[in-house]
Amino acid sequence: MKKTFDNKAWFLVLPVFLMVLFNSLIPLMTVVNYSVQETFGNNEFFWSGTRWFEQVLHDRQFHESLMRQIIFTGLVLLIQIPLGLAIALCMPRKGPWVSVCLVLIALPLLVPWNVVGSMWNIMALPDIGLLGKAINGLGISFNYTRQPLAAWFTVVLMDVWHWTSLVVLLCYAGLVSIPDAYYQAAQVDGASRWSVFRYIQLPKLKHVLTIAILLRFMDSFMIYTEVIVLTGGGPGSTTKFLSIDLVQKALGGFDLGPAAAFSIVYFLIILFLSWLFYTLMMRGEAK
Amino acid sequence: MRWRYVFLFIYILFLMLPIYWLLNMSFKTTNEILGGFSAFPREFTLASYRTIFTDPTWYNTYINSITYVLINTVISVMVALPAAYAFSRYNFIGDKHLFFWLLSNRMAPPAVFVLPFVNLYSAVGLFDTPWAVALAHTLFNVPLAVWILEGFMSGVPKELDETAYVDGYSFPSFFVKIFIPTIAAGIGVAAFFCFMFSWVEMLLAKNLTSVAAKPIVAAMTKTASTSGYELGLLAAAGVLTLIPGAFVIYFVRNYIAKGFALGRV
Numbered sequence: 302m303k304k305t306f307d308n309k310a311w312f313l314v315l316p317v318f319l320m321v322l323f324n325s326l327i328p329l330m331t332v333v334n335y336s337v338q339e340t341f342g343n344n345e346f347f348w349s350g351t352r353w354f355e356q357v358l359h360d361r362q363f364h365e366s367l368m369r370q371i372i373f374t375g376l377v378l379l380i381q382i383p384l385g386l387a388i389a390l391c392m393p394r395k396g397p398w399v400s401v402c403l404v405l406i407a408l409p410l411l412v413p414w415n416v417v418g419s420m421w422n423i424m425a426l427p428d429i430g431l432l433g434k435a436i437n438g439l440g441i442s443f444n445y446t447r448q449p450l451a452a453w454f455t456v457v458l459m460d461v462w463h464w465t466s467l468v469v470l471l472c473y474a475g476l477v478s479i480p481d482a483y484y485q486a487a488q489v490d491g492a493s494r495w496s497v498f499r500y501i502q503l504p505k506l507k508h509v510l511t512i513a514i515l516l517r518f519m520d521s522f523m524i525y526t527e528v529i530v531l532t533g534g535g536p537g538s539t540t541k542f543l544s545i546d547l548v549q550k551a552l553g554g555f556d557l558g559p560a561a562a563f564s565i566v567y568f569l570i571i572l573f574l575s576w577l578f579y580t581l582m583m584r585g586e587a588k
Numbered sequence: 589m590r591w592r593y594v595f596l597f598i599y600i601l602f603l604m605l606p607i608y609w610l611l612n613m614s615f616k617t618t619n620e621i622l623g624g625f626s627a628f629p630r631e632f633t634l635a636s637y638r639t640i641f642t643d644p645t646w647y648n649t650y651i652n653s654i655t656y657v658l659i660n661t662v663i664s665v666m667v668a669l670p671a672a673y674a675f676s677r678y679n680f681i682g683d684k685h686l687f688f689w690l691l692s693n694r695m696a697p698p699a700v701f702v703l704p705f706v707n708l709y710s711a712v713g714l715f716d717t718p719w720a721v722a723l724a725h726t727l728f729n730v731p732l733a734v735w736i737l738e739g740f741m742s743g744v745p746k747e748l749d750e751t752a753y754v755d756g757y758s759f760p761s762f763f764v765k766i767f768i769p770t771i772a773a774g775i776g777v778a779a780f781f782c783f784m785f786s787w788v789e790m791l792l793a794k795n796l797t798s799v800a801a802k803p804i805v806a807a808m809t810k811t812a813s814t815s816g817y818e819l820g821l822l823a824a825a826g827v828l829t830l831i832p833g834a835f836v837i838y839f840v841r842n843y844i845a846k847g848f849a850l851g852r853v
Contacts, residue, residue, distance in 0.1 A: 310678035313670035314686065317730055320667055324727040325693050328704030388599050391592040400841045404834075405600050408607070411833025413788045415805045416826040420606045423613060423819065431609050434625050462606065523697040526790045544699040551703045552795070564700040571695050 335561035353562035363563065365538075366546040367570075370522060373542060377460050377521045382514060384461070385468025386506070390498070392473050403473075406466045418530025421459040425451075425531075432458075445532065449539035452532050456540055459527060464520070468513045475509035476502065511582045515575060522571055543567055607830070613823035621819045636824035646825070649807040652718060653787070654832065656803070659722035661782040664729040665737075665775060672737035673763070677746065690731040698791045701727065709796055720796040721803065725789060729782040736781060740774025773843050780840045787832060804829060 339349040357363055388406075393399055412420070427433035427444045432455075436443040445451040479502065487497050525544035528534065534541035534549075547567060551560035613621055614636055615629040640646040674680070675687060701724075709720040748770065752762040768775070794806040808825050 304677060304679045306679045308680045310674035310680040310683075313674035314680075316667040317671040317690070317734060318686065320663075320723075320726055321690060321693060321730055324724065325696065327708055328701050331704040331707060332700065388596060391596040391599075393593075402596070402600070404837055404841050405603065407837055408830075408834065409603055411784055411788065411830070411837060412607075413790065413805050413829050415790045415808055416610075416829050419808065419822055419826055420610050423823065424606050424609050429621060429625050431605065431627075462603065466603070519695050523699070525697075525699055544697055547697075547699045548702065548791070551699075557703075560703070564697075568696055568700055571697065572692065575695055 332561045332564050335557045336565055339558055349558065353558040354566070356559055357562045357566055360559075362538075362546065363566075366541050366543050369539075369541065370543045373457070373460075373524070374518060374521045376457055377464070378514065378517055380457070380461055381465045381468050381517055382510070385465045385513065386472050386510070388465070388469045389472035389476055390502075392469070392476075394477065403470070406469055409463050409466050412463075414526035415530050417459065417463050418527040421455060421462070421527075422531050425455045445536075447536055449536055452536060452540050456528055456531060459531060460521065460524070463527065464517060467516065471509045471513045471516075472506060475506045479505050507582075511579070515578065518578065519571060519575060522574075610823050610826050613819060614827045616820055618818060618820045633820075636820040637828075639821060640824055640828065646807065649802050649804040650828070652797070652801050653793075653803040653805070656718035656721040656725070656793070656801070657783055657786045657832075659718060660725045660729060660786040661779050663722065664726050664733045664782045665779050667726075668730055668733035668737055668778065669768070669775075670763075672734050672741055673767070675734065675738045676741035677749070687734075690734060693731050694728050696727070698789070702791060702795050705792060706795055715796065716798045716800050718801050721793045721801070722786075724792045724796055725786045729785055732781055732785065733778045736778045737771070737774055740771050740777070744770055776840050777843050780836055783836055784833065787829075 336353055337349060337351070339347045339352075392402055409417070421432075424430045424432045425443075425445050427437055433443055433445070442448075443451050445455045483501050483505075484497065487501060492500070523544055524542055525548065528540055528542060529545055529548075532540045534545045547560065547563050550556055550563060612627070612629060615632050615634070616626075617631055617633050617635065620626070620629065620631055675683065705720075705724050706715070709715045709724070714720040714723070744767075748766070749762065752766050757766065790803075790805040793803045797803060797806065804825065808822060808829075
């Protein structure tokens with residue numbers, strides 16, 4: 302659609318602009334402010350330069366939670382994107398079952414995040430939970446409150462349960478929008494099921510897959526509530542991801558300076574990786 | 589063709605199992621839950637639900653949650669409507685930068701914003717009110733609403749606007765009487781997403797309230813951490829948090845796939 306050039310449109314955008322400005326700029330300014338100053342209470346602040354940043358960047362705890370975060374996000378993307386795509390391909394395109402499937406598949410997305418945590422907490426209990434009982438029944442010792450591996454398995458499985466549906470819905474929306482003519486042409490050419498997927502569906506899904514990967518990357522990198530309810534970051538600190546580390550520092554430790562520096566580094570990592578990924582995907586498209 | 593549906597069925601079964609387990613536990617007595625493993629409640633009881641519906645410290649938290657979610661949904665959609673119209677119909681100085689700046693707020697971890705939000709909303713005197721949570725959640729919901737609505741509005745041909753102006757409609761009356769009914773489905777989808785993301789968020793909702801406006805998600809973590817034994821109650825509260833979501837999703841079931849497809853990054 303051809304758009305008209307008119308700066309009066311700014312008046313229509315103004316409410317949104319002011320609202321987001323209030324919510325994002327003032328807090329960000331506060332964070333930046335704290336990150337370069339030192340305080341001993343009484344609202345007295347002293348300039349401390351880049352000290353907090355150096356402290357955070359050399360902090361072993363930060364390195365460890367960053368490593369855990371990267372491994373977790375990597376695992377989640379590796380499982381959810383192919384699984385979500387596969388499920389979307391299995392969905393019926395027409396008929397009364399479409400609505401039923403969509404509603405059931407979307408349901409996990411509407412569960413409050415702390416309830417997701419409690420649900421899996423209960424499910425995985427080794428003595429009274431369905432999952433814990435089943436795994437122990439197979440002869441494998443499983444206790445997520447003591448074994449790091451079991452805790453990781455539960456956290457990843459929970460995230461797969463919670464968020465694969467988002468990938469399914471995005472891919473399904475992309476699949477439905479492919480015109481029938483494409484499939485008819487493929488049939489005339491005698492294309493196999495695989496080549497239909499490879500040369501028709503996958504290229505058409507590139508756009509929604511980009512959105513899906515970006516959203517899943519950002520959200521899994523910010524995960525907090527589900528994990529804190531499920532494992533509390535434990536056993537030990539084996540499932541302590543970046544957000545958990547940050548909240549412990551900011552709300553528990555009263556170390557405002559280092560926490561603020563942590564926040565900025567954290568935000569910049571997400572922005573940088575999202576930008577990197579987006580540019581790579583789009584460069585591929587330009588070719 | 590049949591293996592496709594088998595695979596789909598197994599996946600949906602996997603999605604339903606934890607929900608079933610929660611439902612199962614909510615009908616058990618705490619003794620029965622801790623007493624051992626059973627796939628069905630043996631002594632079926634509604635005691636947990638009765639506690640929640642009769643104890644004001646429980647049911648008030650539901651009312652609080654629904655209050656801020658509704659305020660948030662209304663505000664987000666109201667401010668997003670004119671902005672989305674502007675993005676879909678006009679070019680103006682800085683439009684692309686503004687759009688991406690809005691979306692970048694979706695990338696900010698809530699954990700980063702907790703502390704400054706507590707300071708900010710205490711300073712303006714809104715701490716521990718539903719307004720604080722509703723306004724804080726607009727940080728990620730307003731950009732999302734603009735994004736979804738812009739997609740729907742771009743699908744409406746511009747001739748509609750032009751014909752209306754020729755017929756003598758002013759901009760406000762055209763917008764309210766003709767344009768909004770035309771994109772009703774889009775508004776429904778945007779409202780659904782705002783409702784959903786505000787309803788499921790806990791970190792900000794919990795830290796921006798203390799007693800008066802305590803949301804259900806905060807009330808539940810308390811049960812989970814302090815006593816640790818009221819699992820029946822916890823399960824019942826969890827089941828009740830699923831109802832608004834299931835209710836809302838039923839209304840937009842025909843548009844949900846479409847709503848997801850419209851995103852343009």
